[in-house]
Amino acid sequence: MSDQGFPRQLRLLNAGDYKHVFDHAPFKVHGKGMLVLARPNALGHPRIGLIFSKKNVRRAVDRNRLKRLVRESIRLQQHRLPPVDIVLLARRGVHELDNESVARQLNGMWRRLEKSARQTRHDTSST
């Protein structure tokens, strides 16, 4: 795996993977227009799945644009993230953000996710 690539291993591939995260998600990070759910995995790297529903983002052009921005962000930040399965959900109004602020939002959310994951790991090892 190259340093900055985004191969299939970094994605959630089927309904079972998604269900796994929805059933029990210890980490929740809220951002402007987006919500991240995450659950630790044993793979040694993060994986991500995207849910941009037609209901929340009406135009296909906007859905594609937002997904591409998220993937781009993950691709560049993958080494900072803990080994967790992530599901990113869109909320109403995301399509009004421009590319720059979406990227800024995502960076902030990854930072908070990383922080709470490190906290949890620390807690379990101390008890």
Added chain:
RNA sequence: GGAGUUGGCCAGACAGUCGCCGCCGGUUGAUCCGGGGGAGGAAAGUCCGGGCUCCAUAGGGCAAGGUGCCAGGUAACGCCUGGGCGGCGCAAGCCGACGGCCAGUGCAGCAGAGAGUAGACCGCCUAAGCCGCUUCGGCGGCCGGUAAGGGUGAAAGGGUGCGGUAAGAGCGCACCGCGCGCCUGGUAACAGUGCGUGGCACGGUAAACCCCACCUGGAGCAAGACCAAAUAGGGAUCCUUCGGCGCGGCCCGCGCUGGAUCCGGGUAGGUUGCUCGAGAGGCAUGGCGACGUGCCUCCUAGAUGAAUGACUGUCCUCGACAGAACCCGGCUUAUCGGCCGACUCCCACC
């Protein structure tokens, strides 16, 4: 030059860096390297028409739905082209569900006297018949006549003129219009300063039921096919009454289930269907045209939690609507601007 009509095309460009998805070649044993490709004119709405797949090879009847001037094009169409008719515009041109209410049934508020085998409210008339009066000229009334005028209405049952009459009236005549028959032109719709005939509505409404002609079987790529953990007991072939199910509104019809013989079935997941096609471009040729035919050349997205992007720089006229999901042909809707061709009207100049 200005105003307008119409047909077609384009959809920021270039460079660099980091990524994503197919394909080809090498390397391999599943990694790298190189090359090349990667959203639209509407990809959209899913409104029509086809291909493809399964249900029977999609068959018969009824029901239901659609289309609706004519001819042609097409795989097909509710599309396109040409023509006819009607309407709008000075014009180029644009728009039109544009078959049939003398097969039947129905509908028409208000106003108005009367609304479809018409109708006397006002008005006009009083010739003929009867009555009364009379200065013997007539006057009044009754019985009536009348669709020219007023008024109502979206619409009042051909129009104009002359004759005619008591007043009027297609009552008669001329012209116009209309119906019917023939003739001529046209493949046809239809047209005609054509010939004849009829005094003349046959009113409106069929996106009212309906009639006529033509068309339509149902479901859809999550169709369907294949490989196959788990789980449950069944599956294939032959024969066939009844009942049940498939099959979509119904019936006919057809298949499965039932009995006998023989052993494999198929949910999660994966593979496939999946892009070479009513394909694109060029030349020639037939046709007014839509389009057809022949030859040559080219291969031009195939994802499947779903690729086609992000960032930086430069330039300009500072960039709209918007993202393929089986594939085509249309229609409709959204859209910043730019380019090219043809034509019309007006002004100026020659």
